[in-house]
Amino acid sequence: MSETRVPGRFGQFGGRYVPEALIPALEELDEARLKAAVDEDFAAELARLHRTYTGRPSIITEVPRFAEHCGGVRVILKREDLNHTGSHKINNVLAQALLTVRMGKKRVIAETGAGQHGVATATAAALLGLDCTIYMGKVDTERQALNVARMKMLGAEVVAVEHGSATLKDAINEALRDWVTNVETTHYLIGTVTGPHPFPEMVRDFHRIIGEEAREQVEDLTGSLPDAVIACVGGGSNAMGIFHAFVPDEGVRLIGIEAGGEGIDSGRHAARFAGASPGVLHGAMSYLMQDDDGQTIESHSISAGLDYPSVGPEHSFLRDSGRAEYRYATDTDVMAAFELLCRTEGIIPALESAHALAGAIEVGREIAAEVGPEKAGEHVLLVNLSGRGDKDMHTAAAYFGLLPEEKEQALEELEEDEL
Amino acid sequence: MSDRRGGTAAVIERCLAEGRPALIAYLPVGYPTVEGSLEAMRAVVEEGADIVEVGVPYSDPVMDGPVIQAAASTALARGVRVDHIFDAVAAVRDAGATPVVMSYWNLVLRRGVDRFAADLAAAGGAGLITPDLIPEEAGDWIRASDAYGLDRIFLVAPSSTRERLVAVAAACRGFVYTASTMGVTGVRSEVGSSAADLVARLRQVTDVPACVGLGVSNGDQAAAVGATADGVIVGSALVRALTADLAEGGEQTGELRPGLETLRSVTADLADGVRRARSGAN
Numbered sequence: 222m223s224e225t226r227v228p229g230r231f232g233q234f235g236g237r238y239v240p241e242a243l244i245p246a247l248e249e250l251d252e253a254r255l256k257a258a259v260d261e262d263f264a265a266e267l268a269r270l271h272r273t274y275t276g277r278p279s280i281i282t283e284v285p286r287f288a289e290h291c292g293g294v295r296v297i298l299k300r301e302d303l304n305h306t307g308s309h310k311i312n313n314v315l316a317q318a319l320l321t322v323r324m325g326k327k328r329v330i331a332e333t334g335a336g337q338h339g340v341a342t343a344t345a346a347a348l349l350g351l352d353c354t355i356y357m358g359k360v361d362t363e364r365q366a367l368n369v370a371r372m373k374m375l376g377a378e379v380v381a382v383e384h385g386s387a388t389l390k391d392a393i394n395e396a397l398r399d400w401v402t403n404v405e406t407t408h409y410l411i412g413t414v415t416g417p418h419p420f421p422e423m424v425r426d427f428h429r430i431i432g433e434e435a436r437e438q439v440e441d442l443t444g445s446l447p448d449a450v451i452a453c454v455g456g457g458s459n460a461m462g463i464f465h466a467f468v469p470d471e472g473v474r475l476i477g478i479e480a481g482g483e484g485i486d487s488g489r490h491a492a493r494f495a496g497a498s499p500g501v502l503h504g505a506m507s508y509l510m511q512d513d514d515g516q517t518i519e520s521h522s523i524s525a526g527l528d529y530p531s532v533g534p535e536h537s538f539l540r541d542s543g544r545a546e547y548r549y550a551t552d553t554d555v556m557a558a559f560e561l562l563c564r565t566e567g568i569i570p571a572l573e574s575a576h577a578l579a580g581a582i583e584v585g586r587e588i589a590a591e592v593g594p595e596k597a598g599e600h601v602l603l604v605n606l607s608g609r610g611d612k613d614m615h616t617a618a619a620y621f622g623l624l625p626e627e628k629e630q631a632l633e634e635l636e637e638d639e640l
Numbered sequence: 641m642s643d644r645r646g647g648t649a650a651v652i653e654r655c656l657a658e659g660r661p662a663l664i665a666y667l668p669v670g671y672p673t674v675e676g677s678l679e680a681m682r683a684v685v686e687e688g689a690d691i692v693e694v695g696v697p698y699s700d701p702v703m704d705g706p707v708i709q710a711a712a713s714t715a716l717a718r719g720v721r722v723d724h725i726f727d728a729v730a731a732v733r734d735a736g737a738t739p740v741v742m743s744y745w746n747l748v749l750r751r752g753v754d755r756f757a758a759d760l761a762a763a764g765g766a767g768l769i770t771p772d773l774i775p776e777e778a779g780d781w782i783r784a785s786d787a788y789g790l791d792r793i794f795l796v797a798p799s800s801t802r803e804r805l806v807a808v809a810a811a812c813r814g815f816v817y818t819a820s821t822m823g824v825t826g827v828r829s830e831v832g833s834s835a836a837d838l839v840a841r842l843r844q845v846t847d848v849p850a851c852v853g854l855g856v857s858n859g860d861q862a863a864a865v866g867a868t869a870d871g872v873i874v875g876s877a878l879v880r881a882l883t884a885d886l887a888e889g890g891e892q893t894g895e896l897r898p899g900l901e902t903l904r905s906v907t908a909d910l911a912d913g914v915r916r917a918r919s920g921a922n
Contacts, residue, residue: 236777237774237776237777238745238772238773238774238777239772239774240702240703240771240772240795240797241774241794241795241796241797241800241804241808241819242795242797242798242799242800242819242822243799244774244799244800244804245799245800245801245804246799384706384709384710384713385699385700385713390700391700394700394701394702397702398702398703398705398823398824401702401703401822401823401824402822402823402824403822404799404822405799405822500746500749500750501745501746501749501772502700502746503700503702504772509746511746511750513750514721514722514747514750514751515722515746515747515748515749515750515751516698516699516716516747517699517700517746
């Protein structure tokens with residue numbers, strides 16, 4: 222497969238659709254990250270932090286009781302949920318925070334939806350002594366009040382963004398406005414593989430350790446590469462992180478699972494590859510949920526981390542080139558998969574990661590139907606468990622009615638959240 | 641400098657020949673209503689705007705501050721469509737000023753770059769300002785703007801290096817949109833010296849006219865900025881004035897008071913400012 226031809230482009234996707242004022246900062250960042258990529262001191266410092274702070278390498282866990290529900294194929298989880306701060310986000314955040322220090326900047330800003338990236342950024346800022354401002358949609362600050370408190374405990378300022386739909390995309394708009402104004406002193410620590418070049422490539426590179434570790438760990442355990450690698454895709458950073466090492470392995474299927482929300486026909490979803498078309502948002506050309514005029518359409522998902530109307534440009538490239546396939550899981554499928562992993566394996570996944578689990582159930586059953594139940598056990602699915610579900614207990618408790626005396630109220634709140 | 645009939649450079653040249661910079665007024669189409677926005681555009685032309693920047697409301701306007709964001713949200717909520725900009729362009733032309741469109745790139749891309757250019761030219765538009773498109777990404781637009789004889793106006797900022805100034809100015813036709821400060825659109829109490837510095841740096845590398853925007857809100861600021869700039873761009877202050885001209889209950893209905901007194905007096909003050917800019921009083 223041919224790789225990227227133009228710097229900053231993945232086929233027709235990616236690029237730099239930003240105000241001219243940001244170009245010098247993007248060039249400075251590009252230079253800094255390319256220099257860091259060949260700098261042994263940088264690599265050593267990042268490796269030390271990952272070993273002593275993040276908790277890397279993250280383990281893999283085979284989940285046979287869960288796999289019984291996947292047609293009997295073998296299922297192996299890459300446990301990014303065990304990282305410090307509870308998700309894969311810390312991989313990228315620590316690396317970009319180190320770059321911030323190298324560039325001589327004293328302040329980081331970031332957007333956050335569910336709060337995972339905001340918490341990770343506030344954590345890194347505390348660790349490295351940087352000022353930190355987190356932009357979060359007002360709707361999300363209310364949904365995720367506990368994460369707002371976590372960020373504040375870590376010393377970050379949290380700004381509730383009230384315009385537009387007051388969710389993730391509006392938080393990104395506001396962070397970009399801050400960045401245009403304060404670019405000389407401030408680094409915008411983008412949390413996923415979107416945004417203008419070099420962010421999609423750089424964030425992928427800071428997460429590719431996930432796939433590099435997993436590839437070796439699965440080979441050690443099973444003696445071969447997995448049949449498929451499955452990950453949820455919002456912006457798509459955990460997916461790019463685990464896919465990247467497998468891209469040259471043509472025999473390994475790469476499967477991204479988008480948020481199907483309430484179903485494609487309902488219009489309330491975040492499955493960009495189910496009918497959206499290429500467009501530009503937040504600095505990059507990629508598949509985009511937009512109306513006939515090119516105005517952004519608001520997305521919907523039960524998991525705030527996947528609730529974004531566009532997707533990382535490299536995913537669009539992998540999709541159009543046929544190297545990766547993309548499916549979606551509806552909120553209902555996701556909650557079933559969430560419950561199943563809890564009950565069969567004693568692991569509470571993030572709702573985002575539960576999309577990948579729902580995908581694994583579907584793909585495993587398809588494989589079993591094709592090869593027959595007796596041979597299903599020869600096939601292996603590697604699933605990226607990108608985060609843990611502690612943050613989602615409010616949503617889960619409401620969905621499953623786990624708080625009897627508060628059940629009514631909780632259900633009402635859930636309905637309000639979904640408005 | 642191009643003397644292409646209907647282009648912005650010709651207008652700026654004519655103003656400079658009168659010993660003053662051009663006044664460029666930004667107003668978003670569809671605010672407070674489509675009809676109201678056309679009325680507002682005619683009013684600013686009557687009060688002395690030489691060029692009208694027809695803004696296209698967009699769902700994710702990252703270069704805009706609170707005033708223009710709020711106007712864009714209102715316009716979108718009331719159903720403004722990209723098609724309406726061509727009505728506004730024609731209205732400005734009919735009123736006797738030169739219209740240019742300011743649009744975030746995805747709206748152009750979605751319509752089709754070539755079709756957008758054709759429609760803009762057919763409506764009498766002089767060109768397009770692209771706040772989130774840099775020349776390196778603009779291949780299709782450069783071809784289409786050549787094909788339809790449209791101005792293409794890219795931005796420079798105080799952070800732009802000399803190399804960037806050279807590259808951006810070379811890609812521009814009409815004028816260079818010169819951002820006075822680092823930041824987004826909005827009214828500022830002072831514009832400061834960075835605008836003059838940036839205009840001076842541009843002069844060293846190009847003779848394409850430099851028009852300064854971001855933060856200018858009154859005649860005194862227009863006079864100060866216009867001392868060196870070839871044109872003075874005003875946006876948020878006009879939108880704020882137009883909001884002040886809403887009739888009672890107009891926040892809900894979009895109805896304007898007859899006469900648009902506030903908008904007219906703010907525009908007249910700005911028009912006076914550009915005429916004082918090079919009067920030699922100092």
